Amino acid sequence: MLLTPLAFLLPMSKAAAEEITVLSAGAVEPGIAKVIDRFRRDTGHAVKITFATAPTISKRAGSADPVDIVIAPAAVLDEWVKAEQAALAERIIIGRIGVGVMVRAGAPLPNIGTVDEFKQSLLNAESLVYNQASTGIYLEELFEKLGIAAQLRTKTTRYPNAAAVLHHVRNGHGNEIGLGATTVIIEGESMRLKFVGPLPEEIQNYTGYAALLAAGAGSNAAREFLRYLTTPAAKRIFAAAGIMDPGK
Secondary structure, X not given: OEOOOOOOOOOOOOOOOOEEEEEEEXXXXXXXXXXXXXXXXXXXXXXXXXXXXXHHHHHHOOOOOOOOEEEXXXXXXXXXXXXXXXXXXXXXXXXXXXXXXXXXXOOOOOOOOOHHHHHHHHHHOOEEEEEOOHHHHHHHHHHHHHOOHHHHHOOEEEEOOHHHHHHHHHOOOOOEEEEEEHHHHHHHOOOOEEEEXXXXXXXXXXXXXXXXXXXXXXXXXXXXXHHHOOOHHHHHHHHHXXXXXXXX
């Protein structure tokens, strides 16, 4: 069940500084990193964050590695609840993120306005690049449904995370297309990348992200951080990073 705000969270205060450990999916990094910076300034608490793919976060559900907050897609958080690694089943909603198309700066922009144009641009591309995480899993299924998986397979390169995808695309050559979470592409535009646009709405896939309190979290600071994610300031930062309100 997704609730925001949560009744069990304690009021924020600048009490004795504590350190919070956060394990987060990489797709929300452009927004969550800025929220954390502001949270540190406002509260004095330290936040140590590790970014990982959804499959990696799923594997951590059964490990003994301590963590206070987990930010991930709903299905991944479900696994933490089932493994009894969540303090409570309730979650704080972060928002949803779609899939977008990118090319290196200065490269011709592919036509992606319609599903047919998107398909043809992929077939015309010399190579494709995307990740092995949530976005990549969806794209594999999408290409099968569109009937072009076999044609794309031989010219596709996949990486474990978004950072490697962005590095490949910005240093690539020829008619190459990259795909990934819109948030990381938008942030990458300052580093020799061009955001072409989101997938056509008919085939768009939005992944919802939420945060939960891990079973080992005992500090008030961790609860403060969860509540902070629901503040107007945090929501403005998420929106600016391309993390959409789930109600829109």
